[in-house]
Each structure stands twice: as C-alpha cells, then as structure tokens.
Amino acid sequence: MAGTVSHLPADALLSRRVQEMVINGEEPPHLYICRNGDHEPDQDVPTQLSSIPIIDLSLISSSSSQPSSKPDHDELRKLHSALSSWGCFQVIGHGISSCFLDSIRRVAKEFFEQPMEAKKKIEKGVLEVQGYGADPVPEEGQPLDWSDRLVLDLYPQDQRVPKFWPETPTSFRNILEEYSYKIKTLTEQISKAMAKSLNLEENCFLNQFGERAQLQARFNYYSCCERPDLVLGLKPHSDGTGYTIILQDDVEGLQVSKDGKWFTVPTISDAFLVLMGDQMEIMTNGMFKSPVHRVLANSKRERISLAMFYTPEANKEIGPEQALINDINPKLFRNFKDYAVTHWEYYQRGQRALHVAKV
Ligand SMILES: O=C(O)CCC(=O)C(=O)O
Numbered sequence: 001m002a003g004t005v006s007h008l009p010a011d012a013l014l015s016r017r018v019q020e021m022v023i024n025g026e027e028p029p030h031l032y033i034c035r036n037g038d039h040e041p042d043q044d045v046p047t048q049l050s051s052i053p054i055i056d057l058s059l060i061s062s063s064s065s066q067p068s069s070k071p072d073h074d075e076l077r078k079l080h081s082a083l084s085s086w087g088c089f090q091v092i093g094h095g096i097s098s099c100f101l102d103s104i105r106r107v108a109k110e111f112f113e114q115p116m117e118a119k120k121k122i123e124k125g126v127l128e129v130q131g132y133g134a135d136p137v138p139e140e141g142q143p144l145d146w147s148d149r150l151v152l153d154l155y156p157q158d159q160r161v162p163k164f165w166p167e168t169p170t171s172f173r174n175i176l177e178e179y180s181y182k183i184k185t186l187t188e189q190i191s192k193a194m195a196k197s198l199n200l201e202e203n204c205f206l207n208q209f210g211e212r213a214q215l216q217a218r219f220n221y222y223s224c225c226e227r228p229d230l231v232l233g234l235k236p237h238s239d240g241t242g243y244t245i246i247l248q249d250d251v252e253g254l255q256v257s258k259d260g261k262w263f264t265v266p267t268i269s270d271a272f273l274v275l276m277g278d279q280m281e282i283m284t285n286g287m288f289k290s291p292v293h294r295v296l297a298n299s300k301r302e303r304i305s306l307a308m309f310y311t312p313e314a315n316k317e318i319g320p321e322q323a324l325i326n327d328i329n330p331k332l333f334r335n336f337k338d339y340a341v342t343h344w345e346y347y348q349r350g351q352r353a354l355h356v357a358k359v
C-alpha cells in the first residue's frame, strides 16, 4: 500500500482508524492534508520560551487539614493574569498523586495499543459522539484530524453508556471511575479559585455550571505521521466547554495561540493544563480568554492526551457575572443556553462560535 494516496470520501475515511493507516504504511489521504509543508518558522515559539504560567493550587485552596488557611494573594493574582492573557495555566499542587496519574496514562496506552478487533468492540458509529473512533464527519472542505479517540460521558452519572466503556485492559473502568471523581473534585477547587481571583463570591461559577454539570472524557491518540508537515493531530479550535482539564504524556504537540504565535505547551508529568473554553469567557464577561489551540503531528513518537471537558448543565442558562459588569466594562455577552451545541455546529465548519453570544 505504501506510496498510494487514498481519495475516499470523508465518511469512508472516518470509519477507519488513523492507527490502521499507519500500520498499513499508507500515506495521509488527501482529506487529512491541511498544511502546505512549510514549517511556519516565524509563528512557532520554541518550547523553552513558552512561559505558560504554572499555578500551585495548594497555595489558593484551603485543604481539609487546614480548612481556614488564607489564600496566597500573589498566587491568585498570577492566576488572574494567566487567564486574562493566556486563557490557560498548568496546575500543580492539586492533590492527585503522580502515581495515580501514571496509572490513568498506563491504561489509556494499553487500551490504544490493543489489536484493532479489541478496540472495535466499543466502536462508535460515524455520527455518534461516544465510543472509540473519530469525530463525526465535518462539513465539506474541512480537513480531518490525524488522531483517533475514545469519548465517554462521565457526569451526570446517569448519562454514562456502559457499553462504550472498555473491558480491556481490565483495570480501565475502575481507574477511569476514580479519575473522574478526582477531576470532578478538582473542578470545584478550580472554579472557586477562579472566582476568588476575580474577587467574586467563591461559588458563583459552580452555581452557573449547576448541579448536573457535565464532565466528558476524550482520550486522544495521535499516531506517528511520516509527513507531520502536511497534517495536524487536531485542527485549530477553541473549546465549547466551560473549561477543559488536559493530562498530557511526555510527548509535546499541543500548542496554544497567543499574539499571533503558536506556543508549545511543555509537558510536566504531574501537572494538568487547565484551558478556558468559550463559556468561561462568557461567564467572566470577556475577562478570561478562551484560547485557540491545536495539536501538531509527530514523525517519531505517538502521543496520548486525556481531555476532560467540563460544561454547564444541559438546558441551563449561563451569562456574564453581574459583578463584572459596570460602566467601564459593559455587558459583552448575552445569556445563553446549551452554548456547546452551537459551538459544535460552527466547529464542524471550521469556525469559532463566540460571536453568536456577543451582545
Ligand atoms: O491533545 C491535547 O493535548 C489537546 C486536546 C484538545 O484540545 C481537545 O481534545 O479538545
């Protein structure tokens, strides 16, 4: 097969896994090609110069052993500045052990490294979201991503679809269950810390997310590609979430756009990248930015990431916090229900959706 370029339509390509094409030695089919082979040297900032802020959450959140400890104001200021300039930060001091992070990374790797037949037991249909596969077919003319993924709804718990949860590796389900609980707890701490950094009542964002806030896991598997200059692991986009908590492995690839340049997110083994989605930009009346980001392909090493999408509850209206609106900062966004649905429609056309929520 080597050397042949497939001209199959998108739905046929998306019913096969990128990992299969790589194992067969196929070249990227034309629908995956979205770059012109140039390296865009002016736009790529070397990783060592990427100063994405690192926030120590233990300095901000009171721990159960010291419930009355006062937050560190410098750290809160740093958080505020990270989110208004970058729209993301790497979080440490979150209380989840590195050993546990390694176990979720390990089961994710073991899952993707299984033979295709094992993974296809939980395969999604081309139009479905949950399960193992690729995104649903985008609109015509949109490139496909050089990646495979496993998507699972975690909260509210009654939204789980057990038939899509892998049975192998055997520890996958228990570890994911524990991980989802830990991340849900972390979202509470992060939502409070962000509110404090804006001098808001600490539960204000948690109230907007609601009792039935949604948490969804997306395990991304980026196969190696012989032509990383022609494809992207994930095309440029902003997230339609409230915010997203990303666990990387030790392979770089994620880039965040700032001031017209792409900054590679350094891999830090016990940190998560917390990245604002459009709905936090709306809730903060534009104070926090929802950054455009993308994932590069890599010719030498495959990469696995786990994105946890944290989104306000379905059917619940969200909007800018009243305390952030005043004469100097007029209301920039209107209240919005189910923004993620609108975001998805635009995403499929390769566009951002935030303007639809502008006043
Ligand atoms: O793979 C990553 O690091 C980022 C994934 C991402 O942006 C997403 O799943 O929306």
Ligand SMILES: [Fe+2]
Residues within 6 Å of the ligand: 237, 238, 239, 244, 293
């Ligand atoms: Fe994303």
